[in-house]
Amino acid sequence: MNGGALLQGALAGLASGGLYAVLAVTLTLMSRLVRVVNFAQAATGMFAAFSAVWFASELGLPTWLATIIGILVGALLSGIIGWVAATWLSEATVTLRSAMTVAPLLMLISLSFILFGNKPQPFAPILSGPAFSVAGVVVSWVTVVMVLLAIVVAVACSILLRRTTVGTKLRALSERPTTAELIGIAAKPLSIGVWAVTGAISAITIMVIAPSQSNDAISLSMLIIPAAAAALLGGFKRLDLAVVGGLALGVISGIVAQIPAVSFVRNFIPFLFIVILLLWSQRKEVWDAAR
């Protein structure tokens, strides 16, 4: 096993790393701004992407139009879940609000089986082909776009939160919801807006990645697991670390696949990642105090 092969593995894992990073950024945003860990994040994107395929193949719409409709479907679906959370669970704990999102996750998977069947979808690639090669590994356009998208989304969100009025309102809402409402910030539209935007981002992400990998409902929806592991690196609070976590997770998976001795762990990588992070974050806890 030489360094070259490891580098190739690392590059090969970048595409999924970018994907995990984008999803991790959206998860972190949701957790910060609307106090929820949205388990249905990837499923929303999956359903939106499948709708786009349906509009393109069944109704014969051009790809660009179907893509736009797909993004709108993603925003709408996510907005509906957000509306449920804002209407009935506005005062509930993070745990309860997060648990609620398991229902739409399962519902979207079942619904996509019913509407679109359980076979992979014939996605027309929005982006395809190699961008350039490094060390004999082709880096595809999908990889480039994914990594850039992760960084752009993270940077854009942090500028939005720090530099704009909307961002200030959002931060106020997430930190002191009652106080913010009392001084006249409209909580419900704002939080539903956050849900809708993250839904749209998920839809874009899944549509970019789906043509170049397994794209049945289950595997796309379950991308939430590595994404959550990545978001954990930033403690569901820091966007920059969420990006780093996503990219690192992808790169590690890519490297592990190249080393026969350890490749059996590749299915548990997100899990191991979570366990190690939890142990590390609790390293200073004294047993009694942590109980």
Add this chain to the structure above:
Amino acid sequence: MKKRIAGLAAMTAVAALALTGCAGGDGGGDGAPIKIGSVNTLSGPATFPEASAAAQAVFDRANADGGVNGHMIEYNTVDDKGDPASATAAARELVGSDEVVALVGGASLIECEINQDYYAQEGVYSMPGIGVDTGCFNTENIAPVNIGPFNDMTLTLLNGSENLGLDDICVLLEIAGSTQPAYMAGVERWTEITGKEPLFVDDTVPYGGSDYTPYIVKAKEAGCKAIAVNGIEPDAIGQVKAAQAQGWDDVTFLFLTSVYSENFAAALDWTGGGVHVPAEFYPFTEDNEINEDWKSLMEENDIALTSFSQGGYLAATYFLEVLEGMDGDITRESVAEALQSMEPIENPMVAAPYQFQKVAAQDFEPGAWPVVLKSGTGAWEKSAEDWLMIPAG
């Protein structure tokens, strides 16, 4: 909540018992129906609905023609949800309470391995339309109509090395459950026949993974000319797409029958050097008289044209032929007897004749028809003019 569910379950069970009327099988008196069942994976992550639907269509047609020697056929299809507990329950429902005479035409992800001991204990014989797990191929009570994924592995390698003249074939295995030794035996059998070895075997490829790029890169780097993979449809699509993204234009894919479908062909525009598959039944993607009866029956009943519906159709057809040759009462014992002593049945849709005992013992020459999906065609075509057989070793 838990209590309520338990209560509901109990009520459902009572209702089910009442509805089935606890009919003790009095064993084929005059005009009594012949009860046949099948355990299938109809819901869950991977589903095989076509096999039992096809068997149902064959039995319905037989009933419409007056049944078998004056007996109507009652065919009961049960879903195991791909879940071990449900599979166990499904077998007991059919064998224990329905008292079926045999199990015919099913397709399940897990059922054989879980229920084979129970079937042996109850003396019931099973003729799956498509046997998937290892348990379908290692017991004398179960004889699937298809040759199975392990023979398929040998055949796809034979097709690659002998028909296509490829060397440097790499084997990538997705292992679910305890299938690894069986697949490896399939690879070793190819080595015995041809004296050729795979360039490497990687049995750590994830089942239902999302991005296969790392595995594809590894194979490309190792200098593989072809990769033989046992992935199901979504995984195989992922692997082809990963190779496309890597610009690996000259790779040949050697897949198994599970990807031989119209849907797969529609999903892939680019297939590198081609996707080659040994089709376990006569290729259905081209019109010909061999598949005519099956095809028209499937279209009449709105059943998808897949290898699975071919398997279900064949199982039911064979079974009817065995029933028609029986004299006297049709009971579980007499059906078992008839299956044990049946004459081999020939059918142009398969390479080898079907004889229950021989198939259960895997003591026959399996064969398949090579087909190819070339880049940009979006349609399967035959790549050979005859069955490709595994020589008796």
